Amino acid sequence: MCHNAYMAEAAGPRDGAGIDARFESAMRGLWVAFQPIVSTRRRCTYGYEAFLRTDGEPTLSAPGELARAAERLGHARALGRAVRARIAETAASNADALLFVHVHANDLDDFELYSSTSPLSKVARRVVLQITERHALDDVTGLLTKVKKLRALGFRIAIDELGEAHGLSSLSRLEPDVVKLAASLVRDVDRFSRKLCVVRSLVSLCCHELEMSLVCEGVETAAERDALADAGCDLMQGCLFGGPGRELTSAAG
Numbered sequence: 001m002c003h004n005a006y007m008a009e010a011a012g013p014r015d016g017a018g019i020d021a022r023f024e025s026a027m028r029g030l031w032v033a034f035q036p037i038v039s040t041r042r043r044c045t046y047g048y049e050a051f052l053r054t055d056g057e058p059t060l061s062a063p064g065e066l067a068r069a070a071e072r073l074g075h076a077r078a079l080g081r082a083v084r085a086r087i088a089e090t091a092a093s094n095a096d097a098l099l100f101v102h103v104h105a106n107d108l109d110d111f112e113l114y115s116s117t118s119p120l121s122k123v124a125r126r127v128v129l130q131i132t133e134r135h136a137l138d139d140v141t142g143l144l145t146k147v148k149k150l151r152a153l154g155f156r157i158a159i160d161e162l163g164e165a166h167g168l169s170s171l172s173r174l175e176p177d178v179v180k181l182a183a184s185l186v187r188d189v190d191r192f193s194r195k196l197c198v199v200r201s202l203v204s205l206c207c208h209e210l211e212m213s214l215v216c217e218g219v220e221t222a223a224e225r226d227a228l229a230d231a232g233c234d235l236m237q238g239c240l241f242g243g244p245g246r247e248l249t250s251a252a253g
Contacts, residue, residue, distance in 0.1 A: 022057045023069050027079070029056020030066075032086045033244035037100065037215055037237045040229055047098035047128065049237065050087050051244045052079075067104075076106040080113075088119035091126055094248050100158060100178075103129045105136035114149050124154035128178055132160045147174060161217070162202070171210060179206045183218025183238070190227035203232040 034048040052066060060066045070079040087101055101120070103113075112118050120127060129150060137143055147157060158178035159166045163185045171179070181202060189195045199216075206212045216228050219238030228236060242249060 019069060020073065022059055023066075023073055023075065026054040026057035026060040026066050026069070027082065029054045030082055030086065031055065031246065032083060032090065033246060034090070034099075034248050035237060035244040036242050036249065037235060038241045039234055040225065040236055041234045046235055047100055048248055049100040049130070049244075050083075050090075050102065052083055052102075053244075071106070076104075077110050077112075080104070080107045080110060084113075084118070084120045087127075088123055090248070091120075091123040097248055098126050098128065099123075100128045100130045102160070103131050105140050108137075108140045108143070108146055114146070114153070116153060121153050121155075127154075128156045128158045130158040130160050130178075130180065131174065131176075144173075158215075163198075171206070171212075176212060178213045178215060180215045180217050180237075186216050186218045186224060186228065186238075187220070188224070189231075190221070190223040196227060196231055199228065199233065200231045207232070 031053050033051045033053045035051065036045045037047045037049060038044070039046045051063075054061055054066055057066075060069055067076070067079065070076045084101065087099060091097060091099055107113055113120075115121060131137070140146065151157065156177040157174060158180055159170050159174060159176045160180050161182040162168075162170070162179050164182035170176070179202075181199070185195060185198060189199060203214060206214045213235060214233065215235040215237055216233050217237050219225050219228065219236045219240050221240060224238075225236060225240060
């Protein structure tokens, strides 16, 4: 099963001496994986979601552990900048790719994110900033003003995991360009009529009434894909179409 967030729940790095050295080692081995997002209607790749990875330190290699260690050590800002710089390098060498980049509360308080000369800002027209952790956004001062500044730079805004991390209030509060539907609503959607009814309602609300794009995360089977397509969903992401990898590969499935 795929895990669609580099801040996913996982056991934190073990306590004790050496965490600084292990973090530095992990940073030296930092890389970014990309998972395709597909348009099932057009049978093509729509974009790619970026995920944090490291080969530098085994104890910090599981999803979420490196980011958690960065917060513990006070290095979350440095980690965010390093990840964004690597994503910008990929964007520069793949001129047609649309990239989805995770943005957390710590990132929204980093002035570098709003600089027109930052690496990611230079490719902003091809970047969707994917806002996670709804509960942490309440602590961000001037959130809506900051989102407006990001849009002025050319970034598009997405909210992650609607129906789990985000509720419907985020649609009116952030007015995202893209909404990503939580995998918990997608899983076994072909088998549960109530889930399918919820998805249909969200497609109608987001795509038709609010004119937002909607991406269904966590699609793992052809039956789920077909049920979602019948419900009006076009954009999908999940193991059925390919997991995160080092290269920007075309989707299968």
